[in-house]
Amino acid sequence: xxxxxxxxxxxxxxxxxxxxxxxxxxxxxxxxxxxxxxxxxxxxxxxxxxxxxxxxxxxxxxxxxxxxxxxxxxxxxxxxxxxxxxxxxxxxxxxxxxxxxxxxxxxxxxxxxxxxxxxxxxxxxxxxxxxxxxxxxxxxxxxxxxxxxxxxxxxxxxxxxxxxxxxxxxxxxxxxxxxxxxxxxxxxxxxxxxxxxxxxxxxxxxxxxxxxxxxxxxxxxxxxxxxxxxxxxxxxxxxxxxxxxxxxxxxxxxxxxxxxxxxxxxxxxxxxxxxxxxxxxxxxxxxxxxxxxxxxxxxxxxxxxxxxxxxxxxxxxxxxxxxxxxxxxxxxxxxx
Amino acid sequence: xxxxxxxxxxxxxxxxxxxxxxxxxxxxxxxxxxxxxxxxxxxxxxxxxxxxxxxxxxxxxxxxxxxxxxxxxxxxxxxxxxxxxxxxxxxxxxxxxxxxxxxxxxxxxxxxxxxxxxxxxxxxxxxxxxxxxxxxxxxxxxxxxxxxxxxxxxxxxxxxxxxxxxxxxxxxxxxxxxxxxxxxxxxxxxxxxxxxxxxxxxxxxxxxxxxxxxxxxxxxxxxxxxxxxxxxxxxxxxxxxxxxxxxxxxxxxxxxxxxxxxxxxxxxxxxxxxxxxxxxxxxxxxxxxxxxxxxxxxxxxxxxx
Numbered sequence: 001x002x003x004x005x006x007x008x009x010x011x012x013x014x015x016x017x018x019x020x021x022x023x024x025x026x027x028x029x030x031x032x033x034x035x036x037x038x039x040x041x042x043x044x045x046x047x048x049x050x051x052x053x054x055x056x057x058x059x060x061x062x063x064x065x066x067x068x069x070x071x072x073x074x075x076x077x078x079x080x081x082x083x084x085x086x087x088x089x090x091x092x093x094x095x096x097x098x099x100x101x102x103x104x105x106x107x108x109x110x111x112x113x114x115x116x117x118x119x120x121x122x123x124x125x126x127x128x129x130x131x132x133x134x135x136x137x138x139x140x141x142x143x144x145x146x147x148x149x150x151x152x153x154x155x156x157x158x159x160x161x162x163x164x165x166x167x168x169x170x171x172x173x174x175x176x177x178x179x180x181x182x183x184x185x186x187x188x189x190x191x192x193x194x195x196x197x198x199x200x201x202x203x204x205x206x207x208x209x210x211x212x213x214x215x216x217x218x219x220x221x222x223x224x225x226x227x228x229x230x231x232x233x234x235x236x237x238x239x240x241x242x243x244x245x246x247x248x249x250x251x252x253x254x255x256x257x258x259x260x261x262x263x264x265x266x267x268x269x270x271x272x273x274x275x276x277x278x279x280x281x282x283x284x285x286x287x288x289x290x291x292x293x294x295x296x297x298x299x300x301x302x303x304x305x306x307x308x309x310x311x312x313x314x315x316x317x318x319x320x321x322x323x324x325x326x327x328x329x330x331x332x333x334x335x336x
Numbered sequence: 337x338x339x340x341x342x343x344x345x346x347x348x349x350x351x352x353x354x355x356x357x358x359x360x361x362x363x364x365x366x367x368x369x370x371x372x373x374x375x376x377x378x379x380x381x382x383x384x385x386x387x388x389x390x391x392x393x394x395x396x397x398x399x400x401x402x403x404x405x406x407x408x409x410x411x412x413x414x415x416x417x418x419x420x421x422x423x424x425x426x427x428x429x430x431x432x433x434x435x436x437x438x439x440x441x442x443x444x445x446x447x448x449x450x451x452x453x454x455x456x457x458x459x460x461x462x463x464x465x466x467x468x469x470x471x472x473x474x475x476x477x478x479x480x481x482x483x484x485x486x487x488x489x490x491x492x493x494x495x496x497x498x499x500x501x502x503x504x505x506x507x508x509x510x511x512x513x514x515x516x517x518x519x520x521x522x523x524x525x526x527x528x529x530x531x532x533x534x535x536x537x538x539x540x541x542x543x544x545x546x547x548x549x550x551x552x553x554x555x556x557x558x559x560x561x562x563x564x565x566x567x568x569x570x571x572x573x574x575x576x577x578x579x580x581x582x583x584x585x586x587x588x589x590x591x592x593x594x595x596x597x598x599x600x601x602x603x604x605x606x607x608x609x610x611x612x613x614x615x616x617x618x619x620x621x622x623x624x625x626x627x628x629x630x631x632x633x634x635x636x637x638x639x640x641x
Contacts, residue, residue: 093548096547101546110538110541112557113561115557124547
């Protein structure tokens with residue numbers, strides 16, 4: 001229906017109307033509002049947005065890692081034919097780390113500080129693949145070699161505090177790919193790292209992705225990462241998907257004014273630019289969204305309809321969707 | 337690691353010296369053994385002779401110096417009430433005190449940690465509410481009162497257990513329970529807090545994302561991390577536990593060092609009190625060293641520095 005992938009080949013992951021509502025002291029807040037997207041086998045989807053746009057909540061909801069007493073999840077997350085939202089917790093545990101795994105933002109805190117690297121990598125191997133102690137250790141050393149950690153065997157007996165941030169993130173990646181999952185969700189995997197390390201980690205991820213043929217959801221606020229890395233892009237704003245298309249299409253012909261604004265705010269060093277361009281205004285609070293399009297208050301193209309009706313993520317061009325009544329690159333119609 | 341232990345051991349004599357000095361001055365300035373140990377109708381010559389034997393005619397610093405000199409030779413003086421050497425009198429009671437401390441500590445640690453873990457796992461639910469409320473109530477209960485209450489119920493009314501003294505396991509139950517109750521609530525609360533703090537750490541989410549079960553996470557990942565504050569707290573609590581044992585031993589007539597110390601203080605049996613102080617402070621210092629070793633065994637960041 002709404003997939004970007006060809007109909008003949010069902011996508012690996014198909015998210016439909018994923019909605020997450022957080023119960024809070026003053027009623028419920030909708031953190032994710034009817035988000036839909038597909039990830040095809042072996043492809044990379046870039047999930048882009050500012051902080052607070054709901055990228056990380058989307059990732060945690062896909063993995064069913066949100067606390068059930070605080071977050072109500074609705075919609076459908078069809079992975080390989082099964083709806084993860086409806087899966088019993090026991091079966092969901094066999095999906096996590098085995099078929100879908102995750103790389104986190106903060107390598108400094110995402111490893112257990114008092115467990116050895118080896119033990120932490122062996123855990124999913126023993127749990128999901130049923131490897132014995134020795135076999136798991138062998139495989140863990142191979143994995144560390146795969147993520148280009150020197151002296152892998154010695155590292156197995158080291159602890160997180162003995163490694164640098166970049167090395168720790170490699171360990172986290174080794175852990176994530178341990179069982180050769182079909183989908184890896186990388187939540188801002190390079191944000192906490194310095195620039196040279198960022199590039200190395202991205203290269204490593206791309207290399208692993210092509211070698212292992214896994215699909216990746218790359219969550220980032222960095223359009224540069226998306227341009228380099230992703231096949232498809234989903235732009236998020238205030239918990240809603242606002243634009244979805246192939247990466248060239250989004251960068252070449254952005255349709256949603258928000259995407260256009262994001263792209264314009266990338267500094268152009270060749271044009272001898274004096275000031276940085278930003279988007280006026282701030283992201284609205286999720287507890288207090290405007291009635292229509294959430295971007296309308298900041299949008300120079302906004303008209304009356306934008307302020308009253310929430311636009312659907314509709315097809316605006318072939319294989320290109322945008323949630324906008326007055327998209328860019330389309331002749332502006334007079335408001336009725 | 338060995339370096340660290342050696343450095344810590346180096347400070348042991350210093351701590352003991354400070355404690356001894358304080359105890360010595362307090363004992364010498366708050367009472368006079370002569371009035372207690374000599375017949376009320378003693379002659380001035382008798383008083384003078386005892387004074388000279390105990391060096392009481394010297395200024396206090398000189399007395400302390402003489403005392404230290406003797407201690408370094410292994411001589412802790414003669415007990416005034418028993419007549420024999422003071423240190424063996426104290427060491428003879430060490431077994432009873434250690435038995436009581438070990439039993440109480442085992443109960444407090446096992447139940448305290450189990451209770452705290454249960455509170456954290458079922459946070460804000462019924463088990464948490466019940467256990468936390470009990471812990472806070474128990475924390476504000478004086479241990480001598482609990483001891484008397486237990487004696488009243490289990491020894492006097494029900495006649496299930498002996499009221500006092502040391503002997504078989506039945507004798508140990510009431511004093512150990514009383515002493516354990518003195519520190520148990522603190523272990524519950526510190527374990528709960530520490531577990532909850534670790535449960536909020538990002539690596540717990542990593543563990544869940546790997547597919548680990550809640551039980552594996554709690555016992556293999558969260559608890560070992562939560563153990564550090566619990567162990568540090570244990571070091572602090574050993575001192576409280578020893579202090580509590582003095583009260584408990586007195587209530588239950590438990591023939592340990594605590595009861596000996598109380599009696600000797602009233603008797604102005606200074607050599608025994610000082611020997612007891614040495615043994616008790618040595619025990620506390622060594623217990624803290626043991627806690628530090630446990631911490632470093634548990635946490636590679638401490639071990640590998």
